[in-house]
Amino acid sequence: MQGKGRAVCLPADIDTDIIIAGRYLRTKDRSIWAEHVFEDLDPSLGKNLKGAVIVAGKNFGCGSSREQAAIALKEAGVIAVVAPSFARIFFRNAINIGLPLIEADVTCTNGRQIAFDLSAGWIDTGTGKRKVARLSLHMLAILRAGGLVAYWKVKQ
């Protein structure tokens, strides 16, 4: 499972309130979440996420269990998120909706091309391939299916 995109750098401890504010949650219209993603951090950021690989500091996605945070990123066009660590509920949510995550501590330069391979377990930020921890086989299977909904649809 390979992918590549343009780096968008973010700090540590990005919480799910900052990804998508509570005031936008009461809807089933996913485009609303994409439209308001990161609004309280930087209102212009959301429009810059198509084809982006977010590279953040530790503890990305902490706070609320709102799956809308992971969905907002995916709907806005984020290809993957790279961080030294993720909050555990966000981690599960992202995999479940088919948004790849890579646990790695990498230096980020905005706009630089980032390539990765989830199955092989490497990331390349422009300085050559670097080994990263691989997702569990179960999580890879969910991602390959396109998320947990599709995974169970097939499995039933």
Next chain:
Amino acid sequence: MGTLSERILGAPAGAYVDRAVNRAFVHDGTGVLTLESYRQMGAKGLFDPSRIHVIFDHIVPANNSTTATLHHELREFAVGSFLNFSDIGGGICHQCMSEGLVLPGEVVVGADSHSCTLGAFGAFATGVGATDMAAIWLTGETWFRVPETIGIRLSGRLSGAAEAKDIALSVVGRLGMDGATYKALEFIGDGTATLSMDDRLTICNLAVETGAKTGMFYADRITLSYLAGYGLTAEEQTSERPVYEQEIEIELDDIPPVVAIPPRVDSIRAVHDLTGLALDQVFVGTCTNGRYSDLSRFARIVRGKKVAIRTIIVPASRSVLAEAIRTGVLADLVAAGCTIGTPGCGPCLGAHMGVLGEGEVCLSTANRNFRNRMGVGGEIYIGSVATAAASALEGEITEPEAPDAG
């Protein structure tokens, strides 16, 4: 020789396991997406409706017709599918579950991050997102990575005006917002025997603010006596003296009343250092501090006096509200000028019923002070019930007095 998590999940730390879930719950916030994912899975049926709870607490009653329509759809499904359903005003999911629905040793999963609250019973209780929950509705089980455990050894007993919330905040301050990511916390030591079930629920509630999967107390005589009040029997859990990945010592006598300053739950300062900081609102309630003992403690401090600023009190459940009515606590709160909200989450997540305006400052007994959480441009200081009561009377952050000093 295992930790509670290892014993309940039946595997050593680091292992991936599939485990049956004893109780699964969603609220109106996560339930809508859960139902959508469940339907998209092409599900042929629920695994076991009797284990599934749908509890409306996040925006209750509905604040507008969009919310009302989403509520309607989920309500119809819950009632039509014979799920355990608690409509508006029943209370916050974690509180409702704590009222006789969770037993020591069970696996409890909620579609809400604060589901770790129920670890107070010696259950493995943790939060998941909506689609994970949809798969649990379908199969009755889910996967876990058995967590490593950090032992938090509590010794002595609280003194002065400090309360369980101050312990919880001090733990978050010590570990930091990601100090326990992917791990479990076990609260141990002789200090645990001085803490009531309400205290333990408050402490476990904040475990997720350190990134932890769950926070747990061993079920003891206090747990059993609480459960007996709901007609339930259980057995005590004794520690097998496991080896913890890390052990932290906390001397309860040394803990002063503290607050978390915005926008981080791990920025802990003594209330004493912030005395005089002007407030616009005080909010008492939530899954952290909306229980009867909290309302009663607040009432004892404000009884016969008047609050100086708008003060919103939201009981955590209908049972809490009923008890506050029965004992006269509610009359004291109203007489002191407090505003009472519908049992539920209230303004904690900034959806309604006490949202902050630009530049406003709130002292809240909740668990999160993230930027803009209770309203764009508003700031949240997190503190104990006693600190909230003392501050409500003065209109500024005020150090509470020790209970017997007043």
